[in-house]
C-alpha cells in the first residue's frame with residue numbers, strides 16, 4: 417500500500433472514494449459513504465437509501481468525526497425529504513444518533529430549517545426537499561472552505577510558536593479528509609506543514625479502542641507521503657519525556673462556552689502531559705463545533721460505547737466468539753469503562769484554531785466574540 421501512495425503531497429484526497437456524497441440514480445436519491453469501519457484494508461462504499469440506514473452508519477462509525485457528522489445529518493434530512501419520509505422523525509433520529517459531536521445536530525437543524533421554511537413558503541414538499549438538499553450541499557462546501565482556512569491559520573500559529581521549523585507533531589484520533597468536506601481540522605494543519613516542508617514527523621496515537629489513529633490517520637498520512645510514526649497511546653508519555661514532541665494538534669467534538677474541549681478519549685491525558693512538558697496543546701475545529709448552549713465541560717454529554725469494544729479486538733479473520741463479534745482479549749464477562757470522549761479544561765489548551773480566527777488564551781469572552789464575529793459573516 418505504501419508504494420502506491422509514496423510521497424504524493426499534492427494528492428489531497430486520502431482515498432479514491434469521497435468520504436460522503438449525494439447521488440441520484442434512477443431508483444431514487446441516496447447518500448453514499450466510504451465505510452470507515454473497513455479501512456485501511458478496503459475502500460468500500462455504503463449506500464444509504466433512508467435516514468435509519470444513515471443513523472446506523474453513524475452509530476457504527478462507518479461515518480464519523482465531528483464536521484462530517486454535521487454534513488451526514490444534513491444530507492440525511494434531505495434524503496428523508498426527497499424520498500417522502502417523515503422529515504421530523506428522520507431529523508430526530510439523526511440528531512440523536514450520537515450525543516457528543518455538536519456538529520451533528522447543527523447540520524440536521526440547518527437542513528430541517530431550510531425544509532420547513534420552504535414548505536411554509538411554497539406549500540410544496542418537493543420544493544422543500546430541494547431546499548433541504550441545497551442547505552446540505554452548502555454546509556458540505558462551507559466545511560471544505562473552513563478546512564482550508566483552519567489549515568492556513570494553524571500553520572501560521574505553529575510557525576509563530578515554533579520558529580525553528582521542522583515541527584514534530586503528535587495527534588490523536590483521526591481528523592483528516594475522512595472527517596470533513598475538505599482536508600480536515602488538526603490533520604489539515606499537519607498536512608499544510610508537510611506541503612511546505614516544515615513537518616519533521618507526525619506522531620500518530622493508535623487511539624484505542626477503535627484505532628482511528630492506526631487505521632485512519634496512518635492511512636491518510638501514508639497517502640499524503642508524510643513522515644509519520646504510529647505509537648500506542650500509552651507510549652506518549654515517554655515520547656514527551658524524550659523531548660520528541662514540539663506540539664500536540666487535535667480536533668474537537670464539542671467546545672463548551674467556557675472553552676472546555678470534548679474530543680476522543682485520551683486527549684485530556686495528552687493535554688496534561690503537554691502542560692507538564694511545556695509543549696503547546698492546540699485544538700483545531702470549525703466554529704460550528706463551538707456550542708454556546710453548553711456552558712462548561714461538565715455539561716457536555718460524553719457518549720458511552722459498548723464494553724465489547726474494549727474487551728474484544730475486531731478481527732473478522734479470527735473465529736468469532738466474543739459478544740461483539742471480535743476476538744476476546746479479556747475473560748468473558750469482564751465489564752469495561754468505555755467513554756468515547758474526554759473533556760480537556762480550557763486552562764490546558766494553548767489555542768483553539770478556527771476558520772474565523774485563533775483564540776488564545778482560551779476564555780469564554782474570547783470564544784463568545786469569535787462566535788459573534790462568525791454570525792456576522
Ligand code: MRU
Nearest residue numbers: 480481482589601667668679680
Ligand atoms: O468517535 P469518533 O471517531 O467520531 O471521534 C472523532 C474525534 O474524536 C475527532 O477527533 C473529532 O471528531 C474531531 S474531527 C475533526
